[in-house]
Amino acid sequence: MNIAQHLSATLKSLRQQREWSLSRLAEETGVSKAMLGQIERNESSPTVATLWKIATGLNVPFSVFITPPQVEVPGAFDPQQRAMVVTPVFPWDPELCFDHFSIVLAPGALSESTPHEKGVIEHVVAISGTLDMRVAGVWRSLTPGEGLRFAGDEAHAYRNSSDQPAHFHSLIHYPKEKTASELAVRHRDRNHQ
Template sequence: MDLTQHLSATLKLLRQQRGWSLSRLAEETGVSKAMLGQIERNESSPTVATLWKIATGLNVPFSAFITPPQSDVPPVFDPQQQAMVVTPVFPWDPVLCFDHFSITLAPGALSESTPHEAGVIEHVVVISGTLDMCINGVWQSLSAGEGLRFAGDTPHAYRNSTASTTHFHSLIHYPKSC
């Protein structure tokens, strides 16, 4: 099963397990009913920001959508189609309740994240380049080797305002009720 098929099957399964209609899923995620239907039918590939909204609305880890079960090969998004490329370093760990991602941002890219569930803590470490982070409306700049820990249940955004690709890691720790 390829990544887009996994994503569409996972979305449909999670919605059906909850007994939700597409309308209810749209209400819970803030993603339009039309877009959700297209994703479920494998007619559209959502952006990373849209996937975050869906994962948050369903209260599931982001990696549930991008890591097929028993996958040894991490998914890679085409950087020419996506300003943000997310690859799992360690997929969802249900015992320790975390996701760990390697993320690249194209020059000039901006990715706004909706707040995650209450109690989520995010740890960001810049590997190369410069990353601008906005947390609760306040922007700060991080260089290679610098990190930031913040409450992921608040509005936040990632921006690469340089002419070079920025690479960073994000470890997302969910509350123990995961």
Template sequence: MDIAHHLAATLKQLRHDRGLSLTQAAAVTGVSKAMLGQIERNESSPTVATLWKIATGLNVPLSYFISAADTPPRPVYDPQQNGMSIAPLFPFDEQLRCDYFAITLAPGAQSDSTPHEAGVTEHVVVIHGVLELQTAGEWRTLHSGEGLRFAGDAPHAYRNAQPEPVLFHSLIHYPPPR
């Protein structure tokens, strides 16, 4: 199953398991009913930012949408974010409640992230290049080998102002289920 079909099937199954109509799912995710329907019918490829909204609203890890447990991880490209790709390095770990991703930002790319679920903590470590990271309204510059832990349940953003791509890893801890 390719990533688009996996995403569509996963969204539809999660919505069904929760007994949510498209209208109700739109209300809890902040993503329009039309967009959710297009994703479920595999007529639209959502941005990473949209997937985060859906995952947060449905209280599931982002990796549920971008990698099937029985397939090797593949990157998800986000053309509307101007050059961002994300690939799960390890599948979601239910016991540790974490996702682990490799993220690449092309030169000039910026990704603004809406707040994740309450209690989410992110750990970012730059592997190659220079990353600008905004947390608590402040931009910080991280170089290769540097990292930062921050509350993912507040607005934050990633930016690459350099002429070379930046690769960073993001470890995301989710709170215990409600």
């Protein structure tokens, strides 16, 4: 199963587990019913920002959509076609409640993130290039080796205003009281399908 097939099957499965219609899913995620239907039918490849909205609306880790079980993923998105390439470093860990990603942002790219679920904390560390981060409405530049920790449950943005790719790591920590029970069960069920 490739990434696109995994994404469409996972979205449909999560929606059906909740017994939600596409209309209800659209309300919960802020993504149009038409787009959600296209993703479920594997007719459209969503942007990273759209996937974040879907993951947040469904209250699941982002990596659920980009890491098929038992498959190595060298890069979740083709850098020739996408402004942002996301690769899992460590898969979703239900005990520690985190996702860890290696992300490359193309020159000139901007990625705006809607708020994640309440209580999410994000840790970003610049690896190479210069990464601009907007947190609490303020832009801050990170150079290699610098990090920023912030509340991921508020709108934030990543920008590369240079002419070279910006590489950074993002560790997203979900609130344990919610994720330990809910998300571990969802992750286990997904792996047994």
